[in-house]
Amino acid sequence: MVFTSDEDLAIANEYLNLGYIIRPNADKEAYKWIQQSTATVAADALNIERPTDNEKFLNEIHNLVEPSKLNDFRLKVIQGLNALPEFRLMYFRLAKPYLEAIVGNELAMQQRINLSIQMPNDTSSLLPVHADTWSGDSPFEVVVWLPLVNCFGTKAMYLLPPTESAKFSDEFSKRGGSSSESIFDSIKTEVKWLEVKSGQVLVFDQSLPHGNRLNEETETRWSMNCRFKGVFTPYGDKKPGEFFEPITLRPASRRGMSYELPKIS
Numbered sequence: 001m002v003f004t005s006d007e008d009l010a011i012a013n014e015y016l017n018l019g020y021i022i023r024p025n026a027d028k029e030a031y032k033w034i035q036q037s038t039a040t041v042a043a044d045a046l047n048i049e050r051p052t053d054n055e056k057f058l059n060e061i062h063n064l065v066e067p068s069k070l071n072d073f074r075l076k077v078i079q080g081l082n083a084l085p086e087f088r089l090m091y092f093r094l095a096k097p098y099l100e101a102i103v104g105n106e107l108a109m110q111q112r113i114n115l116s117i118q119m120p121n122d123t124s125s126l127l128p129v130h131a132d133t134w135s136g137d138s139p140f141e142v143v144v145w146l147p148l149v150n151c152f153g154t155k156a157m158y159l160l161p162p163t164e165s166a167k168f169s170d171e172f173s174k175r176g177g178s179s180s181e182s183i184f185d186s187i188k189t190e191v192k193w194l195e196v197k198s199g200q201v202l203v204f205d206q207s208l209p210h211g212n213r214l215n216e217e218t219e220t221r222w223s224m225n226c227r228f229k230g231v232f233t234p235y236g237d238k239k240p241g242e243f244f245e246p247i248t249l250r251p252a253s254r255r256g257m258s259y260e261l262p263k264i265s
């Protein structure tokens with residue numbers, strides 16, 4: 001007997017085989033809200049008029065921000081967004097059915113969503129090859145990764161698929177060497193570059209090696225990432241209450257968590 005719907009089963013198989021899924025945003029309004037809010041907060045941070053074409057404005061931000069100012073600008077934008085009360089709900093709505101198929105329906109969500117901005121040929125904001133689990137994340141966490149512009153070629157991120165990743169882990173001491181560059185060299189023919197368009201969402205397994213390289217395209221990459229896990233699955237260094245917050249606890253769990261046996265005097 002199979003207890004899962006055909007659609008959820010397809011998502012589950014794809015995630016297990018590839019280590020990720022790419023799907024249309026589950027809520028178009030939520031995506032529009034996030035893209036528009038990001039462009040608005042960014043224009044306000046630069047003290048310029050709000051754009052009419054949000055995506056073009058984001059793609060071309062390198063014409064307005066110097067590389068040396070990029071990190072301060074990025075922090076301003078993500079602080080501005082995280083201060084909007086609807087932001088996390090909108091982000092969740094984009095990926096809700098996919099999270100339910102991959103993780104479950106009692107979820108904990110990262111409290112602060114992250115933002116990456118990668119301008120063409122800028123070396124300052126690269127993320128060398130890593131798995132989040134190598135620095136203490138729980139293998140039960142998944143990342144919902146949202147592009148605000150089309151991400152392709154070197155403007156995208158890469159991921160080492162599960163089969164190759166298992167081989168890599170087995171051979172790590174032989175293969176890796178000590179620098180991230182030599183680790184990347186040893187996997188570069190096996191990694192998959194994930195083309196994700198504006199309007200789509202990527203959910204990936206952060207325990208598989210991944211990262212990005214110099215953006216050699218002519219446009220700036222804008223992407224967000226946020227971790228989700230089952231509320232009752234094991235936690236790594238990122239704890240509930242500090243980093244994660246339960247967002248969809250069901251009543252039986254609420255009751256169970258506060259249940260006390262009758263007192264015996």
Ligand SMILES: O=C(O)CCC(=O)C(=O)O
Pocket residue numbers: 116127132143145156157158206210211212223225226
């Ligand atoms: O956006 C990227 O290129 C990498 C993102 C990443 O490492 C993550 O979300 O864990």
Ligand SMILES: [Fe+2]
Pocket residue numbers: 130131132206210
């Ligand atoms: Fe990561």
